[in-house]
Amino acid sequence: MNFSPEFLDAIMKAAAYLGAGIGMIAGLGPGIGQGFAAGKAVEAVGRQPEARSDITATMLLGQAVAETTGIYSFVVSLLLIFVV
């Protein structure tokens, strides 16, 4: 079977866009992780309100690290949309 180059190109574009959308499912992971960290930080502030600023700084740093996988999937999706 022979396909024209335009058809193959369209299939490739469609697959890349679909892949970009599916790739962003990775947003689930950072969401759960950051929510968990925020919940634990709330518990810690409730137990020790005087350590609030330390807890907030540690929470933000941990959440930023947890976010990394989501950012990776976002960059991959960007590459799929704009480069392929």
Place this chain on the structure above:
Amino acid sequence: MQPGPKVLAYFLGNENFPITDTLVASWLAVIILILFARLLKGRLNIIPGRLQSGVEILLSFIEGQIESMIPGSGRKLLPFIGTIFLFVGISTIMGLIPGLVNPTGDINTTLGMALMVFFFSQYLGIKKAGIKNYVKGFFEPIFLMFPMNVLGELAKPISHSFRLFGNVVGGGIIITLLYQFFPWLVPVPLHFWFDLFSAFIQVLIFGMIAISYISVAVSD
């Protein structure tokens, strides 16, 4: 819509040296910082004015952050870390001005700064532990872990730079999409979230992660 730097002109007509909008915007950020510093330096006073107290609060906050993670070297590292905070801060909220782009929305800017932090932390680690202990640190706990340790070190600047880049570009793309579907009433308030609040948090995190990479390199 195409994210990434746009080439505005070529330096002396040479195709190898493109002048991008990122370059123009980051030079503007540098000029703003230098002019601000010169303006403030001329009016330093024992009794601080309003502007001077604001800057003093900012700098002592940064120094406190360094001091809490690397005890004893807050004043020594303040020029380096403070420059990162100020430059990244200026260039992340710069996109609010129409016609300008965020220099941090370009992977070249963020990767450049992350590599600077990476080399600086390695240099401090070598200076602290000596070259022999530094190399030995890669073979801990057993020598089979050598490739994993090297990869772990090399992944640091990648994740450090991609985090800021991804956040800035992601906010920009969401706002651009909203501008295509809604009139200005819906997207404009979102600039406060993406360009001010989220950018502020990301700048704080970029600087704090720089401090924590240096503290990890110095501690062992």
